[in-house]
Each structure stands twice: as structure tokens, then as C-alpha cells.
Amino acid sequence: MSVLSSILVDGFSYGMILFMISVGLSVTMGLMRVINLAHGGFALLGGAAAHWLTTIAGIGYFIAVPLAVLLTVAIAIAMERVLYRKIYYFSELQQVLATIGITFLIIASVNYSFGSTILAIKVPDVFRTSIDLGFRTLPVHRLVVIVAGLLIAAGLYFMLERTRFGIQLRAAVDNRDMAASLGINTVRIYALSFGLGAGLAALGGILGAELLPVEAYYPLRYMVLFLVVVAVGGLGSIAGSFFAAIALGIIDTAARYIVPEYGTIFFFIAMMLVLTLRPRGLLGRE
Amino acid sequence: MTKSISTSRVGNNAAMGLALDVLLISAGIAAYFLFPDNLGFLTRVLIMIIMVLSLDLVLGYAGIATLGHAALFGTGAYAAGLFAVYISGDPLLGLGVGAAAGGVIAFFSGLILMRAHGLTLLMLSIAVAQVLQEIVNKERPVTGGSDGLQGIDMDPVLGIFAFDFFGRTGYWYALIVLFVVFFFLKIVVASPFGLAARGIQESAPRMRAIGTPVYWRLVGIYTLAGAVAGIAGALSAQVTELVSLDALGFTLSAEALIMLILGGLGRLYGAFFGTIIFMTVHHTAASIDPFNWLFVIGALVLLVVYFVPEGLLGLPEKLRKHLRWGG
């Protein structure tokens, strides 16, 4: 019973991290049809910025985190302008290569600035305490992750369903030529959703540092993880990413608890099963 | 255009190909004498060329975009390594084992992969490599896990040429295997089977319409490429007498792809130029600044993709077209 609840809670919070980082990638891939292997780089940039702000600059966590996220968004939007706008028109293969190149540059930049050690993020002391849930204790940090993940999922849902931007975004994902011909400014939509996705990745990178330690090779080390979430959830499907992230998070955590020697093997087998049966992912459009 | 003109052009191409082959072989021999202190690095280049040739068969000819080619290389490497440790240290037998293992794993993973396209295919191909890596990591008692497979001790090649500390035998061994593989692949890509592979890349629906069982043809090509990549992996295991988990890693798959695109797809020769340039830049940058060479590699990749997407060997063709349209 306690193992089961541990698996569920830990798996769920792991899933929330995966969701935050991957959801932007899903939108980029669904909307711009870009295979962006560099997406994990935004999580790294956010994590590295938070590391610098909290440890070196000595700024408090609750100010440092939004600052780090904003900084990442600014960098992402600049990169969208300079690099990605051309990438949209590349072939699949060129996209893969170009974004691998960008990944290398991000890794090299972080490596140059901070070296290749793990970049610790100083969290408030309260994060280290635990609260008693009755059946088990839960570290506050993990609770923060879960709450943040759920809030973001709810916020994205609200944005997509209720706001003008959300409607335009959905229209553009469905059919970008049609959206453009309806007078929707797709260039702006692209830039905004790219920036939003990068910002969420940065937040996920910071909050998830406990599970996925921030270091220079982060984007390469976890690239596959994020891509798997997107592929399993279905390109462009935010709900798909949400459920895929939770499912994969729980499967991976369960495997670590029950058969630790097999590592991530079940994670990949689950993915292969889904993609073999549903090549477009769980909630992907046919 | 009359027929005689066109045949003479084909003749020119054949003559140029022959000249290029002679040049490559001479360069391979000359490098041994020019860089006697770098034979280890040069041997790694030769092995990587075989790996990239295999990828060219899959991607350049059949148009199958994968990011998991290390699965085939690594399987060959571990198979040959284990064969050497537990059964026999004979190099040529080991190469055969590596080729067979690469082919077998390519055949079975190909049964799944060749049904997929685009991103799904990329993901599945990555997953195959990761699962294999995880299995090897887990079977530590047999494979050495993350410490790598050690204790490989090779017998002399053909019972005559012993592997030496300076890597001289290793270099000649790899060079000869490379050119055997290369000329074999030249024959294959010029064969009806090779033409069919290009046909599938150009238009799979049309190939179906002319009666080709496209799926099985793709599985066949992938299996062949698996054997070739397996040979590369086996060579690497035998020459370095070590196999590490990196042999199945994503970085190897990505780098092979970069080298191929850098050189140019669907020509076989692209594998030579792309690999030599990439690995030389990599080697030089890493020895000048062991911490920041990734800047150079990242910039190189972006330069290629943005400015010479058809690869270095595509440049003359591009220039010719420009001139024709311009004039």
C-alpha cells in the first residue's frame, strides 16, 4: 500500500515536471511542425539562470524564479526571430540537425559560463520540510511541483478554451494556412507560443532540478525523455502531453521502485507499444 | 540531347568515380606515413566512415530518417567484443559475428521501424537504441555495464599480423575492411536493389503501384545497413579492445547523421568527406580547448544546415545549376 502510494505520488510529480517541460515542445511541433531537439535547452537555461540568481547573486527564490523564467523567455524569443523562423521551412532532417546544432551551442554556453558540474538551485528552507498526508509524508518541494503542474495545466486549458489567443492558437495548429487566410497573425502566434513554451520549460527545469539535476549536458541527456512525452501524447495536443507525462512518469517511477535494475527500459517499451499501435500518439489527430 | 552525349556523360561520371576511388585509397595509404603518431585517431575515422556509409544506405538511398543508428553499431561492437572475450579472438570471425548481430538486430527492429514515418520513426529508432543500451547496462556481469566491456584480447589478423601498441596493424586492418565494404556498397547501390531503394525514397506510393513490396524492401535495406554498421562496431571493439555504453548512445547516432549531411547524402563519397572533416574539426577543437570544443561543433552544424544543406559534395552540382540558369 505504501509502495503503491509512493509510486503514485512520486510518479505524478515526476509527470508534472515532464509535462511542464514538454508541453511547449508539443505546441511547437504541432503548430510549427518543427522537431525542436533543443527544447530541453530552455529548461537548462532557466535552471542555470536560477542557479546564478539564487547562489551567486543571492536573490531570494521567489524573485529569482520568475526572473529566470522571464530571462529564458527573452532569450527564446530572440532565438525564434534569428534562428527558428528559418527552421520552420526546413525539411524534417534539416530541422533535426539545426536543432542539434543549437543544442550544442546552448550546452557549450552553459559549460563556458558555469562549468560542467551540477548547478544547485538554492530553495527556501520550507521546501525541505515535509507535511503529513496521513498515509505518508510528502516533501513540500514535491507538493509545490504537483500544485504548479496542475495550475499550469488548468491555466493552459483556460487559455486555449477561453481566450482569443487560445482560439487563434488552436486554429493555427489545426490548419495554419487556413488560419493565416482568416487574418490571424501566425507570425505573432508562433513567437508567443514559442516564448510561452520556453518559459514553461524553464519553470519545469527549475522545479524539477531535484529529479533532473541541472548541468550543462542536460538538454542532450533528457532530450529523448521530452520527445517521448510529445510523441506519445500526440503532436500539438496539450491534453495528450498532460496524460502522457503522467502515465510515463508513473510507469518510470514504478519500474524504479519494483525492478530498479531495469532502469528506464519500461519507459521506452511503453512508448514503443503506444507508437506502434497509435503512430500519431494517444491524442494525436489522424 | 542525343543519346551519345548522354552516354559520354555517364562515362565521364564513371571515370570521375574511378579517379576519386584511387585518390581515396592513396589518401588512406599516405595518411599512415604522414601522421604516424595519430594512427589511433585515424583508425577511429576509418571506422566511423563505415558507420556513416551504412547510414547513407538507409537515409541517402532509401530515405529512411532515423536517429538510432548507434543501435546497429553498438550491437555489432558488443557482439564482437563478447565473442572475443568468451569464444575466440580471431578478428575476421569477430567481424562476421558483428555483421551478423547488426543485421539480426536491424531486421527485427526494422519490422517495427519500417512501418513508421517522420517523427514517430525518429522516436522509435531512438527508443530501440536506448532499450539496448539499458539492457547492456543492466547485464553488468556479462557486459561490464557502465564500466565498458573489457578483457578483449585479439589474435593476430589471419594469424600473421598481431595488433601492436602503436595501432599500425589496426590501421591497415580498418583501412582494408573500409574499402572492401565501400566497393561492396558501390555494387549494391548500382544494382536493381539499389535503384529500387532510391525509387522508394522518391515515391513510395508509386513503388507500391508497380508491384514492389515496399515494406519488405525497406526491411531488407535496413538489415543490410545493420550488417555494415555491425562491422564498424566490431572493428571498433577489436581495434580499441574496449566497448563502452557510448557505442549505443544517442550522441553517436546524431554525430553520424551530422557527418553524413556535412558530406552529402546518397553518394557514398559523402561519408568519406563528411566524416573526415567533422572528426578532424572535432579532434582539433577538443585538443585546443577540451572544455569548449562544442561551440565549434555546434557552429559547424548550423553553418552546414543553413548554408550548404545539400552537403559539401552537393556544391558542384548546385554551382552548375546556378551557372546554367544564370547563363
Place this chain on the structure above:
Amino acid sequence: MSVGLEVENLNMNFGGIVVARDINFDLRPGDRKALIGPNGAGKTTFANLLTGILTPSSGTIRLDGQDIGHLKESRRVKAGVAKTFQITTLFKRMSVRENIRLPVLERRGESRNWFGRADANAEVEDEIDTLLTQFNLQPSAEVQVQDLAYGQQRLVEMALTLALKPRILILDEPSAGVPSSDSHVVTEAIERLPEDLSVLIIEHDMKLVFKVANTIVVLVDGAILTEGTPAEISKDQQVRDLYLGARHGR
């Protein structure tokens, strides 16, 4: 034993929509049948049912008395049913000669051969030359297909399909995209097809249809409305109202 293609009571539903309704149809050696009908009448669907791209909900398709309805596309080609494409899916970055070499090699069962040059088999090359000559493509034999004019590409399309030596040839919109100044090229090519070949032409261009077809089948809403000689069809009031009428009215 009956010779040729026979279709009996062919039906196909597509998510509740009927796209083929009780079709009875035959095609005998030497036939030149045209399939006409308004857009969305199910012409291409019918062709795809014949070639095996689609599977019918019910009904039988027989070739020379043998049921071929269960065969996959690639097997049906080998049995002798071949179709040109409406939108060209030629091998654009290959030469015209290579485009025709592919089906010839496939038909001869040589495309599994890993050794031996693809272009070194004299019999294959002779066969390619014959086809190139038949379609006046000899001068552009070494040109990449993507550099050819659209009318020429249509000819490559036909030569490529004919290289499969089919007994049943389905031409799906052979004049689509061809400028009217070049349409005689297509017409002539169809007229030069082997006599004993069974040909089904799906076409919008009535001029072409009336020139080459000896029987016209009119398809409306997935069902055959009527079948007859060009003379009969042009007099048929139902057809005039439904199809030709709209054109004459312009």
C-alpha cells in the same frame, strides 16, 4: 473461362457514405472504355477498388475468372492490373530511362538482386528503348523527370505503367494538367496502345473521351447510370441533363 476483368455487385461504404453502389462492370481485351461522371461521382474510388488500394465492402472482382478481390495492390499489379496516377508521383529526381527501368526490373522479378548493375541487362534496356520510342521519349531519355514539361511527364507516366505489361490498364485522368496545346500528344499515345490491351480511361476532357473510347460508362453517386457507345451517350437525355447538359449550357 471468361477472359478479361469482371466486376459483380461491387459495394463500398465509407463511414456511412456509399461511394460504390452495386456496380456491375466488365472490361474485355481490346476494349477502350471511358468512365465519366460529375466530380465526386466515385470514379477514382472505383479505380482504387480495381487496383486494390481500397477494399470493397462486398462484391467480387475477377480477372480471367480468378477472384482477385482479396489480393493486395502489389499482387494485383503482378496479376496484370495497372493504373496510372491522377497526380503524378513519378520518380522526379531520376531520369526518364530510370523511371521506366524500375517497373521493368520489378516485373522481371529482378529488384531483389543486390549484385549486377541495374543498367547492364540488355533485354531490360531493349525493352526500355522500345517503350521510349513508342512514346517519343527517346530524345529526353536521360533528362530528369522534374525538368520535363507536364505533357511529357504524362507520357512517362503511361510508359512506366505499360512497362508492367498489364492486361488491364486504367488511365486516371491522363490529360490532367496538360495544356490543351499538348493534349494531342496524350491522345496519340492512347491511340498507339497495344490493340489487345483492355483500357479504362477516367477523364474529364470529353474531347479526348469521344476520340479514344468505344464505350462510355456514366457513373453518378457511386452507381452506373448508363453505358453505351459515344453516339448513344451523347444522345442520352439523362446524361445530357446530368452531365453534358451542364457543359453545353456554358
